[in-house]
Amino acid sequence: MARRGKKPKGRPISGWVIFDKPKGMGSTEAVSKIKWLYFAQKAGHAGTLDPLASGMLPIALGDATKTVPFVMDGQKTYRFTVSWGAETTTDDTEGPVVNASDRRPSRADIEALLPNYTGEISQVPPAFSAIKIEGERAYDLARAGETVEIAARTVTVHRLAIVEMPDASITTFEAECGKGTYVRAIARDLGRDLGCFGHITELRRVRVGSFDEDDMVTLDELMDAAEEGLEELTPEAAEAGARARITDFTALDEIVLDAATALSDLYEVALTDDQAGRVLSGNPVLLRGRDAPAFCDEAYATGQGRLVAIGSIDQGSFHPKRVFGGRG
Known part of the structure; x- marks a missing residue:
């Protein structure tokens, strides 16, 4: 006798939530949160964003997960701040300093090197990255104290420019780049070329594929929309400690972009x-x-x-x- 397939749990909602991921939240955690809020049958993100980074994490719900590859292959824009004078094991603020210098670059020094970091460039990803080495994530091996050797790869940087330089120790950049580019590696390599070393102190993704900053929604905005749809508990239920469920998804669903928005190209x-x-x-x-x-x-x-x-x-x-x- 043939077994019937299990009915998927959740709502068959399809579309994109362009989440403004807060710093400190992991990408998997973000997907789980959005899936729970929408009571969606399935969800997935279009490109991991480091927990220490903030900004755009496109999250696909339902059938829109079929369009994830088109978003992941799209161009991305990052804004990142580099602190000069120290290189760390993680190329950001999480790891200890391994190289230091008293030298600080001028704006002219930095701008003279930027052409070397645009177009097709060779880049060695950070040791603390999600790249797999013989089935293991590089950051897991690095955290375990193992020496991580990652081969250089060719990536594309369409644009790299200085946004501001408030003092000699700090420079904020904006980079438009293709799939697989690590801006932490750009900061590391620029610091080495400048002879002063450097690491990222702030990182924010502001564009992915056809999605831009105007499409982003914060966790607070999502929670406010969810609150609009909470069921009204009876005094007895509230007194007993019952938790209100979301029964009206109207406000939340208005935030969802149609799956086709990922395919504008x-x-x-x-x-x-x-x-x-x-x-x-x-x-x-x-x-x-x-x-x-x-x-x-x-x-x-x-x-x-x-x-x-x-x-x-x-x-x-x-x-x-x-x-x-x-x-x-």
């Missing part, structure tokens, strides 16, 4: 209701209109403003590869 195919039905069944549909492309490696289809599928266009027909059935 792709070609959009607008479907009729009939076409959407065919695509949801896994069938291709012929595109009409003189502006419709005949071929496209990656495109997404929407129906009534909602994401229906991700696929490709071949000989004027849209072929679905990933279908989205979740509803907010």
